[in-house]
Amino acid sequence: MRKYALVTGGSRGIGRAISVQLAKQGYTVIVNYKSNAEEAQKTLDLITETGGEGELLPFDVENVSEVTAVLNGWMEQHPDAYIEALINNAGIRKDNLMFWMTDDEWNDVVNTTLNGTFYITRLLIKYMLSKKNGRIVNIVSISGLKGVAGQVNYSAAKAGVIGLTKALALEAAKKKVTVNAVAPGFIETDMTKDLNQEELKKTVPLGRFGKAEEVAELVGFLASEKAAYITGEVISVSGGL
């Protein structure tokens, strides 16, 4: 029987690396994205090139009716399967100082990161609980652990996901479903391409930005059988930041 993993925001960056990693571990990977079909297809091509299997499943994580319709549709088409691993990775940044921050900048970031994680996890966890098996990994950020100036929306949304992770880990533990969070520091992706890497890397103890694959390795471990005794944790991949 196939083991399915859903990676939200799998078309680019960290989500792409996670999708490839999980496929290498034997998961059939459902690659979610919002609009970038071309990049999503590249992720799927990478999965198949490495001998893995996957499929594309576009939906907007912040739109609860779309999330519900698309995921319930997938369940109907796969009546004997369930999604065993969920990686809540989709995220956006809309930085601004608090006193200039617009309602849209606040709501877009909170809706994508925090509400999106809630909508999808609420829908999929019931299958994991009834099967007494499941792995949820939420991609948060150092920004949600420490706070970053100019990111009150992003820091708040990621801190919210950290709270969700810890509370849900307690709810789900009896059914052998683990829930953990991974907190990247600066990782080279589209999300950080507007940052001054030369300056910022001086603030990182290991002296460089990380690679998406370095985050994916840890996510792969947390989504594996080997991590069965780890739950409710937030683990950083940040070069010591």
Ligand code: NAP
């Ligand atoms: P990225 O390169 O900008 O990719 C973002 C991904 O999220 C894309 O696949 C995008 O899909 C998807 N996405 C955005 N909004 C979505 C929505 N409403 N519904 C569905 N998918 C959506 O970002 P990244 O750097 O890989 O970041 C991935 C995660 O890591 C995020 O949660 C981010 O906050 C976190 N993180 C990143 C860093 C870093 O340094 N890069 C550091 C800490 C945490 P489309 O291609 O369709 O737009």
